[in-house]
Amino acid sequence: MESTTDEIAQCLNEAMNWIERQRYDQAHAAIDRGLKLSPGDPDLLFAAAQCAYMLDEHERAQELTDEILTQQPEHYGARRLRAALAVEAGDYVGAEQALLALLKDYPADADLIADYGRLMLRTLHLHKAEQLAARALKEEPENRTALIVASMCDIIAGRPNADQSSLLELLKHYPNERSSLGMLINSLVSANRLTEAQRVAETLVRLDPSAADSVRVVRELRYARHWSMIPLRPLQRFGWGAVIALYVAIVFGTRALKGVIDPSILTTISVSYLIYCLYSWIWPSLLKRWMFRESAR
Numbered sequence: 001m002e003s004t005t006d007e008i009a010q011c012l013n014e015a016m017n018w019i020e021r022q023r024y025d026q027a028h029a030a031i032d033r034g035l036k037l038s039p040g041d042p043d044l045l046f047a048a049a050q051c052a053y054m055l056d057e058h059e060r061a062q063e064l065t066d067e068i069l070t071q072q073p074e075h076y077g078a079r080r081l082r083a084a085l086a087v088e089a090g091d092y093v094g095a096e097q098a099l100l101a102l103l104k105d106y107p108a109d110a111d112l113i114a115d116y117g118r119l120m121l122r123t124l125h126l127h128k129a130e131q132l133a134a135r136a137l138k139e140e141p142e143n144r145t146a147l148i149v150a151s152m153c154d155i156i157a158g159r160p161n162a163d164q165s166s167l168l169e170l171l172k173h174y175p176n177e178r179s180s181l182g183m184l185i186n187s188l189v190s191a192n193r194l195t196e197a198q199r200v201a202e203t204l205v206r207l208d209p210s211a212a213d214s215v216r217v218v219r220e221l222r223y224a225r226h227w228s229m230i231p232l233r234p235l236q237r238f239g240w241g242a243v244i245a246l247y248v249a250i251v252f253g254t255r256a257l258k259g260v261i262d263p264s265i266l267t268t269i270s271v272s273y274l275i276y277c278l279y280s281w282i283w284p285s286l287l288k289r290w291m292f293r294e295s296a297r
Helices: 001-020 024-037 042-054 058-071 076-088 091-103 110-124 128-140 144-157 164-173 175-190 194-206 211-222 227-238 240-257 263-296
Strands: none
Touching: 001 024, 001 042, 001 144, 024 042, 042 058, 042 076, 058 076, 058 211, 076 091, 076 110, 091 110, 091 263, 110 144, 110 164, 110 175, 128 144, 144 175, 144 194, 164 194, 175 194, 227 263
């Protein structure tokens, strides 16, 4: 029995070492050997769930996590992974609840504090994210997630980051964090915070200048932020709703003001609206063609 226990522990250690080195096929082989000796072992199942998560097999990771927590509701790793899966699914409320429950049990855990900081960064609660990153670094000065969160808060805020080379080095070794930055860019764009989104996108380009997707995102953001696009910001932000609202305001406004103000002023308003519409239809495509041709040189 003792030798079997030792073999299971050896399989688990081997699997975790392979996972750390991002060699998931070898990790699966070690996990399978261990599960033959101890079917349903929660720690081996957790290693399998980690592999699934790192390979973006989130549904499989969720199934394994649920199986573990059915056996051991207080399993630390599975609870933490459940929070991470909730983030990936866009269930930020569920992720926050899971992390707060964990922090209640492990209030000084730097990894959990940093995870919570990363969630706050994703949801653009930047001040809280900074506070949590600082708290995690107080507990563990070299915590990689906390370092990344703190650095990204500096970049979003436009602060000079003296240690950006360290951030890029971290991101090279932890590609999962790069996908988090992509989601952060989406959140910033959705909140119409284009300047901050561009800063984050430029960080991804510095990380890998040959990454076509990152370069394209930077180009798109530079185009959207061009000074000549400022008059079109309402249309960019609110789309057809802004067009309809503006049209209704012009039509009903000019009718209501007939006989009240000089007709030449009403004509000027109508002509200005027409010019604005033509500008919104013609100029963006011309600007995009010019900017993308320039950046491709």
